[in-house]
Amino acid sequence: MSGTPLELVCPAGTPGALRAAVDAGADVVYLGFRDETNARNFPGLNFSRPELRDGLAYAHERGCRIYVAVNTFAAAGNPGPWHRAVDDAAELGADALILADIGLLDYARRRHPETRRHLSVQASASNPTAIAYYHEAFGVQRVVLPRVLTVTEIARLNVQIPVETEVFAFGGMCVMAEGRCTLSAYATGRSPNMNGVCSPASHVRYEQLGGRMVSRLGRFTINEFPDGEPAGYPTLCKGRFVAGGCAGYLFEEPTSLDASTVLPELMAAGVRALKIEGRQRGRAYIAEVVAAFRRAVDAAARGDPVPPLGLGGMTEGLRETTGAYTKTWR
Amino acid sequence: MVYRWPEVAGGVNHRADAPVTNEPNRGTPSLSPVLLAGFALRPLPLVLLQPALDLAMTLMRRRHSDVFERLDTLENASFLIDPVDLPFCFTLRLGPPAPRLSVVGNADDMESPSAVLRGPLLVLIRLLEGRMDGDAAFFSRDLAVEGDMEAVLTLRNAVDSGGIDLAEDLLSLFGPLNGPARRAFGAAEALFARAERDLETVRAAFVAPVDGRCDAQTARLRDLEDDLADLRTGMPRANAAGKRAARPGTARP
Amino acid sequence: MSPAAKLTLGPVLYNWPAEVKRDFYFRIADEAAIDVVYLGEVVCSKRSSFFEPYVPEVSERLARAGKEVVHSTLALIMNEREMETVRALAAAPDMRVEANDISGAALLAGRPHVIGPFVNVYNEGTLEVLVRGGADRVVLPCELPVGSLEVLGRAAGNAELEVQVFGRLPLALSARCYHARAHDLHKDGCRYVCEEDPDGMALETLEGDGFLAVNGTQTLSHTLCSLLRELEKLRDLGIGCFRLWPQSVDMVAVAGIFQGVLDGRDDLAEAEARLRELVDIAPFSNGFYHGREGADLVAAETFSPAG
Structure with a gap:
């Protein structure tokens, strides 16, 4: 065809x-x-x-x-x-x-x-x-x-x-319906819909703690990577969280x-x-x-x-x- | 606020022996002992590099004013740029009166930079020239960044916006049409010539036959060789896009 | 003085068992100081059929108790079956409908309807277009700061504005079901695991901080929004309706607390203390109203309710 x-x-x-x-x-x-x-x-x-x-x-x-x-x-x-x-x-x-x-x-x-x-x-x-x-x-x-x-x-x-x-x-x-997601605003006060930014760099921090790297958005930990593991942005919906006692990429993997x-x-x-x-x-x-x-x-x-x-x-x-x-x- | 990509077995391991720490640190590159030796044996006197760097910045500001306009929002940011395979680091201070690029003996010589960018020299050059995607370098751990991410992003976006071509920008000064400039910057010329010879040493280190390397790494070395060849000859890169199109895998072997 | 404020009860966002939901609404009808009740499944069309048999008797009982009943549509409409549920609501001339997707507003054009909080109304231009289309009440998105509410309050004309003043903040919608995903299930074979979590499934950071709550395809805040202290200012700005989102707490008592403050009967600090005692699911937040992180709680002493 x-x-x-x-x-x-x-x-x-x-x-x-x-x-x-x-x-x-x-x-x-x-x-x-x-x-x-x-x-x-x-x-x-x-x-x-x-x-x-x-x-x-x-x-x-x-x-x-x-x-x-x-x-x-x-x-x-x-x-x-x-x-x-x-x-x-x-x-x-x-x-x-x-x-x-x-x-x-x-x-x-x-x-x-x-x-x-x-x-x-x-x-x-x-x-x-x-x-x-x-x-x-x-x-x-x-x-x-x-x-x-x-x-x-x-x-x-x-x-x-x-x-x-x-x-x-x-x-x-985006794993969420676009334009209908205020997750990033909830964590940073900067809104995708109003300010045009998601998980803004101004609110991103990386910390090396022992053998793991921790990424934070605002005051929330979005992910941590043990040495030897590839990683991505600290975009909120690609973060690793704990639900029912299990830690994982609940929304989406990087x-x-x-x-x-x-x-x-x-x-x-x-x-x-x-x-x-x-x-x-x-x-x-x-x-x-x-x-x-x-x-x-x-x-x-x-x-x-x-x-x-x-x-x-x-x-x-x-x-x-x-x-x-x-x-x-x- | 320190972040470094973890090393992964099988990747291009620039810093195999770098300990994980929350202080910025420099590992010893394991890939390129010859490269490092080439510089260590004949280090450029750092103080002599400064006029060349000042010249480079003046030139950049003239040729790429749009880049500096994008940096306006950063005001007083400062960056430590650490080529892990060189025995010294660069510092970039954006504050008034004008942005200034300097060279320091080691990373600790710069007090509390806004951010640190760390990677092999050629990765840094390719980023500067927009020939490598910053995110891709970040994903593949070729580039490590620490500190103020907004500053890093602004710098990255600003640099990427302009058509910076180091070879064209710097070496064009010494082309036949640039006689007056060449005479005016005669002192710098000698430095550049020497830098060129040093880069030739680097190139030799990279392109020397490397036994037992995997295909991907060989392709990568070939790519770096091309970059160096371009840098050496100051050849314009009008056909760069075409080259990439012909070999789609080479930006990320 | 602004017209009498209305206290409203948003649709139950979570997958409560149908009988639980029916009894909940019966009690609201009989006991709660609530003026408007929104009914209907907003989040997941797979759940819609469970409560449908109870809707007539629940609406009737609510109406008999003098409450305005509004039927809420789905927020994310992706297929013909889902579209059909909206069309059915829009085709019933005697039903008052809240459109949570612009398609609902389109179908309801020309007759009075409510625009729900899942339609993006951020400015007076959008508000005007929707009011022109027949909206007589607009429920504003939860992230709007007080400055925006003020402008919209002035621009609303005869339309009522509604603001969420209690409950978890609805932050995001998706095609993907995170409840199913968390249980290693596919959306099509989800076994309705979302029923296990009447206030959503807690989602913590790796460091153990409460962060979000998952409700099937929807993601909400961990904190519960409470704008009890901001009620007076909101009324001054021309906001006429105040929405309580149902949570698995004594909602009749919650409504009583808000109504007491709206009427000026109760002391604010005392009301806040009672609310805190009543609602132990999670901490409160009011950051969006104050133009900050939605998760923040701006302390009472740092702002004046009148200012």
Whole structure:
């Protein structure tokens, strides 16, 4: 079987990463401004307005598009930064806005009806009725699906909705429904939905205690690693906790999503675009992962078997999972 | 607030004999005795390195102002950068009037840095040039970090944002089109030339036939050899992405 | 003076045996100083069928006792079967429904309904859109700080705002069942092990500190939110409804304590002491309200309830 290649939507946290993604064969680069208006509000990361302008020029000259994520929830009483992010992205010529907040979707539809609106995964739209609502109320043309659905559920969904779907293919993985998780805020006071950070570095501490390394988030111990064991970020949901007297990775092991093995199934399920996670990752990650997925997407489009991507070294805990795409994950 | 990745059998073991402790410490690299010997036998006088480092920072600030703009939020952060296979460390202080890179004899010479970055020199260089992913280096234990994680992340993201290419940035000073600069920095030139010779020693240590190494490690050494070759010749890396694409496994053997 | 405050009882989030739940609601109907009661399974559709046979008699008894009955929808809707339960609620014209997913709000558009705390309402822009769609009460997300509540209180117009003032904080939802996972079971063959933990399964850090509570696919806080001391300020900000989440404690007594403070009858310090005595599941927290870690308890002396 062959078909139209899946659109490859790739992350960039810096102009260097943007160029790396474009050069490695991205169809689209997605990015955010350097503030709380996007869900990767990490220190030293993201784009100024001039950097976006330059990035747009670089990408458009090479036939690549830019989507701008304004995908946190605007603060009550201070919508200014979020409105400006939408205005500036639209006026600079972004090819689409990636939005989650209903108020902001409404604003974007009224002020910039001509700019494409995509529904961020942070909106957690996991069923046809929800997706139809966003389409009818705010003219959303694509939805990034939450990482809670199986391939079968995605296929069923695609025949019931009037919009394109984009799914995550590689990288860090939320095990909770995105945009509906305040675990990190509970431990740190900094909220993924409001501040655009999860398990922020400012609240991460590592301590070496005897023969083990302890990682903490705020005042809570998230994990400890005896010598000789590989480890990951102290992301709260990838931590090791004790339940019923047993210590273990109750939510999820430190692992990365890799959906490359189910690309043909995702194509057959009617998915339009593949998203690579990792705006916080380095240029080397971007170049390598994007190039590998370029090959994979092209192979899948030709109907060829998807070659092994060899991206093991880029994954957290050096492990990969197909995540929610297969039902056994649940 | 000290953290070091645990060593794992079968990995590239840079610090096999480093004791686990909650103080920053330097292990003796076991992989590259020749490499270390090359430096230990002919150490550069540290004080003579300072003008070269000042020059490097001036150059970096001119060529990569965007990198330094991203570091603005850090204000007074300081970093100890510890190449485990060199007999000295670098310190990076971001405070006013301008960021300053210095060299110290050992890690204890810097009082309470905000954070410590520790790894083999070539890993550090590849991170600086954005040719290696910081997270991947972290996952694979090639890089150890301690201290203020926000500062580390800011530095990592800032450095990664610019197209830093040490060979191009530094050695271009001595290219035929850079005559005036070359004369102005004549003193530094000699240092660079010497550094180049030292790096040649390093390269020789790495590419010398290594018996009994596994394939993955051989691939890694070949990769390091390429890096050094690039560094030596100051060859622009326009085709770097293409090279990586052709050999997808090499960034993480 | 703001209009009379309403004390509300959120849906039981945990998998209590159906008969236990029925008796719980009977007692609420007969004894509790509660104005609004939310019924329905919010967390896991696999549990929905157990309590359904009791819903008519429970709603009737509650209504007879003068309580407003609201039917809550699932929060995470992933398949047709789950969607159908929401559609059925929305199709019953005489039922008052709380939408915990935006799909519910879409189906209820044009008629009065409640927006539940699992729909993200963080700002006045979103609030306006939802009120325009027919929402006449909006239960706000648990992480909103007082500054946001103040702005939303001003922007709400005729819609009522509801804030959670008692119980474990609902922090996250997932497709994955952590109760099953903790028991080495698959979600499809979960044997309903979540029934063993009436307040959720305790999750401790490796160092033995209480951290979270697992309720099937939901993750809650270990601490119990209590905004008893903040009630007066919340009323001043225009918040009209105060939600108690059911826990396995004497909820009639808990409601009595909150009602006493709302009415201005009871001394605050005394009420707090009684609440602490009554609720020994876990420590209290109020950090989210104060713009801090949700797990924090901002001590009484560090803020003024009126300020």
